[in-house]
Amino acid sequence: xxxxxxxxxxxxxxxxxxxxxxxxxxxxxxxxxxxxxxxxxxxxxxxxxxxxxxxxxxxxxxxxxxxxxxxxxxxxxxxxxxxxxxxxxxxxxxxxxxxxxxxxxxxxxxxxxxxxxxxxxxxxxxxxxxxxxxxxxxxxxxxxxxxxxxxxxxxxxxxxxxxxxxxxxxxxxxxxxxxxxxxxxxxxxxxxxxxxxxxxxxxxxxxxxxxxxxxxxxxxxxxxxxxxxxxxxxxxxxxxxxxxxxxxxxxxxxxxxxxxxxxxxxxxxxxxxxxxxxxxxxxxxxxxxxxxxxxxxxxxxxxxxxxxxxxxxxxxxxxxxxxxxxxxxxxxxxxxxxxxxxxxxxxxxxxxxxxxxxxxxxxxxxxxxxxxxxxxxxxxxxxxxxxxxxxxxxxxxxxxxxxxxxxxxxxxxxxxxxxxxxxxxxxxxxxxxxxxxxxxxxxxxxxxxxxxxxxxxxxxxxxxxxxxxxxxxxxxxxxxxxxxxxxxx
Ligand code: HEC
Ligand code: HEC
Numbered sequence: 001x002x003x004x005x006x007x008x009x010x011x012x013x014x015x016x017x018x019x020x021x022x023x024x025x026x027x028x029x030x031x032x033x034x035x036x037x038x039x040x041x042x043x044x045x046x047x048x049x050x051x052x053x054x055x056x057x058x059x060x061x062x063x064x065x066x067x068x069x070x071x072x073x074x075x076x077x078x079x080x081x082x083x084x085x086x087x088x089x090x091x092x093x094x095x096x097x098x099x100x101x102x103x104x105x106x107x108x109x110x111x112x113x114x115x116x117x118x119x120x121x122x123x124x125x126x127x128x129x130x131x132x133x134x135x136x137x138x139x140x141x142x143x144x145x146x147x148x149x150x151x152x153x154x155x156x157x158x159x160x161x162x163x164x165x166x167x168x169x170x171x172x173x174x175x176x177x178x179x180x181x182x183x184x185x186x187x188x189x190x191x192x193x194x195x196x197x198x199x200x201x202x203x204x205x206x207x208x209x210x211x212x213x214x215x216x217x218x219x220x221x222x223x224x225x226x227x228x229x230x231x232x233x234x235x236x237x238x239x240x241x242x243x244x245x246x247x248x249x250x251x252x253x254x255x256x257x258x259x260x261x262x263x264x265x266x267x268x269x270x271x272x273x274x275x276x277x278x279x280x281x282x283x284x285x286x287x288x289x290x291x292x293x294x295x296x297x298x299x300x301x302x303x304x305x306x307x308x309x310x311x312x313x314x315x316x317x318x319x320x321x322x323x324x325x326x327x328x329x330x331x332x333x334x335x336x337x338x339x340x341x342x343x344x345x346x347x348x349x350x351x352x353x354x355x356x357x358x359x360x361x362x363x364x365x366x367x368x369x370x371x372x373x374x375x376x377x378x379x380x381x382x383x384x385x386x387x388x389x390x391x392x393x394x395x396x397x398x399x400x401x402x403x404x405x406x407x408x409x410x411x412x413x414x415x416x417x418x419x420x421x422x423x424x425x426x427x428x429x430x431x432x433x434x435x436x437x438x439x440x441x442x443x444x445x446x447x448x449x450x451x452x453x454x455x456x457x458x459x460x461x462x463x464x465x466x467x468x469x470x471x472x473x474x475x476x477x478x479x480x481x482x483x484x485x486x487x488x489x
Contacts (some may be wrong), residue, residue: 003047003164008323012359012477017474018085022049024235024238024293025238025239026138026230026238027236027383027384027385028384029370030184031125031385036381038271039379039381039395040150040379040381040395042238042368042373042378043378045370045478046361046364046368047361048356048361049355049356049361052395053352053367053397054351054355054432055351055395055399056122056229056349056350056352056354056396056397056398056430056489057075057227057231057348057349057394057396057430058077058231058353058382058394058395058396059075059076059077059347059390059394060075060076060077060078060228060231060346060348060390060394061349061351061409062075062076062348062349062350062351062352062389063076063154064329064350064354066350066434066437068125068437068438068439069125069438070350070434071125071126071127071225071227071346071347071350071431071434072090072101072125073128073347073350074086074346074347074348075230075346075347075348075390076327076348077390078346078390079389079398081392082342082390083345084341084348085338085339085342086342086343086346087459088339088343089339089341089342089343089344089345090338090343091338091472092100092119092224092336092339092340092343092386093118093119093120093123093126093343093390094118094119094120094301094438095107095118096117096301097109097110097117097118097295097297098110098117099111099112099169099170100319100320100321100322101320102276104329108218108322108331109239109296109297109298109321109323109331109332109442110167110169110173110295110296110297110322111165111167111169111174111295111296111319112169112172112176112296112306112307112309112316112319113165113167113168113170113174113205113296113307113308113316113367114141114142114165114167114168114169114186114294114295114296114307115142115143115146115163115164115165115166115167115293115294115295116141116142116144116294117141117142117168117295118239118294118295119290119340120143120144121140121141121142121144121234122142122144122223123144123223123224123225124223124439124441124442125439126226126227126438127142127225127226127434127435127442128222128223128224128225128345128435128436128438128439128442128443128448129142129144129145129222129223129439129440129442129447129448130147130439130441130442130443131144131180131441131443131447131448132145132178132180132444133180134143134145134443134471135441137476141167143166143167143392144222144223144293144363145178145179145220145221145222145223145294145447146220146221146222146223146446147163147164147202147218147219147220148163148165148219148220149161149162149163149212149216149217149315149384150162150216150219151213151215152215152217156310157212158213158312159209159210159212159214159310159313160175160207160209160212160216160310160314161308161309161310161313162293162308163293163294163308164176164178164204165296165307166169167213168208168248168279168400169319170318171319171340172315172316173208173209173315174208175204175205175206175207175209176204176206176208177202177204177205177210177250178202178203178204178205179202179203179205180200180201180202181200181201181456182198182199182200182201183199183201183447184196184197184198184199185197185198185199185200187458187472189464189472189474189476189479190470190472190473190474190475191476191479193476195447195454195455195458197450197455197458197459197473198447198449198451199410199449200220200254200447202218202220202226202274202437204367205220209312209313209379212347217421218445219350219413219415219421220413220446220448221275221276221442221446221447222445222446222447222448224276224427224430224439225435226344227347227428227430227431228347228348228349228396228398228428228430228431229274229283229344229345229347230278230283230344230345230346230388230390230391230487231382231391231396232274232385232392232400232402233273233282233283233345233386233387233391233396233397234382234386234388234392234403235380235382235383235416236380236382236383236393237271237449239380239403240258240271240403241258241404243256243401243403244256244257244258245333245404247373247471249373250371250373250464251460251466252371252376252466253373253463253465253466254371254375254405254464255405255445255463256375256403256404256405256426257403257404257405257423258271258272258278258400258402258403258404259271259278259279259404259425260272261279261280261281261287264285264301265301270395273402273425274286275425276424276425276427276446277404277424278402278404278425278481281406283336283341283344284301284337284338284341285301286336286344287340287341287344288300288301288302288337289302289399291300291308291331291332291337292304292308292381293307293308294310296309297322297331298321298323298330298332298333299330299331299332299333299334299336300329300330300333300334300337301331301337303329303330305321305322305323305330305331306321306468321322322330326410328485331453345388346390349396349431350431350434352488353433354488355488356485357488359480359481359485360435360484360485360488361485362478362481362483362484362485363437363481363484363485363486363488364482364485366478366481366482366485367482367486368384369465369470370470370471370474371467371470373399374467375400375401375403375405375426375463375464376401376426376429377394377399377400377401377426378397378399379395379397379398380395380396380398381393381394381395381396382394382396386464387484389416396430396477397430398405398429398430399428399429399430399489400425400426400427400428400429401426401427402425402426403425404423404424404425404426404462405423405424405426405462405464406421406422406423406459406462406463406465407423407424407459407461407462407463407464407465408460408461408462408463408465409426409461410459410461411445411459411460411461412448422449422462424446427485429489430489431489432444432453432484432486432487432489433487433488433489445459453487454471454479454483457482458471
């Protein structure tokens with residue numbers, strides 16, 4: 001186990017002095033608990049890299065050539081059997097589904113309404129999606145920017161359902177095309193530089209099934225990268241809940257909130273972890289949701305083969321679906337969902353680059369001093385009793401607290417009246433420096449509005465306003481170092 005080899009690092013005493021409360025963690029012995037507390041305490045030494053910092057995804061981190069495939073490797077510590085499953089899952093993640101009936105029986109069932117034909121079409125090379133319009137060459141039937149619909153009550157649009165599906169199988173109308181208009185927003189930085197941010201505004205053109213409900217709200221979400229999701233699943237809930245109490249010294253206005261969701265299978269209240277609002281509890285559930293909502297494919301977790309096609313969309317419900325009784329009750333059988341889950345849980349973190357570089361270390365110090373770590377919590381040691389051995393007891397560096405934060409009016413969904421519309425889960429920052437290596441058209445934040453890492457930071461408001469203001473006030477050199485640090489992740 002990785003931790004057994006750990007010798008250096010701050011002491012427990014430092015951890016207590018830094019204001020980190022003792023953590024319960026029933027999976028650990030008292031000795032281990034103390035060691036975990038010590039290694040996960042925020043560092044105060046920026047003169048050199050911390051032990052194991054380069055291995056941001058623990059023992060699963062890969063040391064591979066940095067190219068466009070860098071997000072697509074299996075975790076280094078995945079077993080032989082795990083790798084076989086990963087490969088099957090990879091095939092399913094890339095597979096283009098087709099409409100029913102088709103000669104390729106095992107690949108049909110797409111739609112009738114859909115957002116993309118494959119998982120990979122949105123999660124480009126296992127990284128982020130591309131906002132429509134950025135790549136004028138792209139004529140594929142995929143829209144990686146999802147538009148969710150909700151009435152003020154939380155109910156879906158009575159006709160269009162929960163989500164815009166711009167595409168449909170032959171003979172059926174899609175639900176409409178998304179038009180995005182950007183409004184410029186100027187920010188002046190200390191040192192004379194002006195950054196022009198772009199604020200998106202969304203309209204649905206040529207709606208295919210009559211007008212949308214006049215009260216419907218739109219929430220845009222871009223496909224996030226797929227790295228290290230099994231490790232995030234293996235963070236102990238106690239460690240996440242501990243983050244609610246930001247230590248006094250780092251408080252600013254920061255107060256994270258867990259997103260409790262009801263697990264459909266058990267009826268139990270569980271911690272939401274995945275998606276930009278942490279509204280899915282596990283990788284498996286999120287994957288089943290993607291098959292259902294984004295591709296119109298049923299699974300044992302989501303049984304309706306018509307996906308998000310509502311009772312008001314009669315022509316959609318009249319079309320054939322892809323369930324073949326001899327192959328089971330679902331378009332995507334349960335074992336296939338399991339392979340996709342193994343795949344989605346085990347995409348490896350790349351090693352960090354230049355961890356000991358003076359500019360990177362200076363930027364890391366600024367990241368701590370600007371209080372980014374109040375939300376982007378640097379490190380964890382995963383559960384000893386995690387479901388899969390490769391995720392157990394790993395020292396990981398995801399830079400997230402896995403909690404929701406009010407990020408202010410600027411990042412709120414279209415109609416930011418209710419608190420939840422201003423709330424977003426702190427996204428993990430690991431791997432963020434390789435975003436454009438993997439997808440040159442990728443952009444940042446929940447709706448992909450930020451074209452650079454600096455733009456992403458300048459959009460921070462609400463609980464993160466103090467941190468953002470510190471970045472605005474930095475000297476140009478400090479700001480450049482802060483970005484250098486982010487690029488090394
Ligand atoms: C149409 C585009 C699209 C397709 C197709 C798609 N996804 Fe996603 N995916 C997204 C978006 C957008 C999110 C964020 C959702 C949210 O915030 O509610 C997401 C989130 C996820 C997450 C959670 C990641 C995180 O960091 O929280 C997983 C896991 C995932 N998708 C797996 C899949 C799998 C598996 C498939 C194929 C079965 C798939 N996705 C197909 C757009 C897509
Ligand atoms: C109050 C909590 C909070 C603080 C403090 C905070 N962030 Fe964030 N950060 C978030 C949330 C939440 C998001 C996602 C917002 C969105 O997508 O609308 C985010 C997004 C980001 C992103 C883009 C991530 C992506 O995947 O697109 C970067 C980069 C980032 N933060 C860097 C920083 C830096 C640097 C600082 C310190 C100057 C900082 N953050 C301070 C909560 C915080």
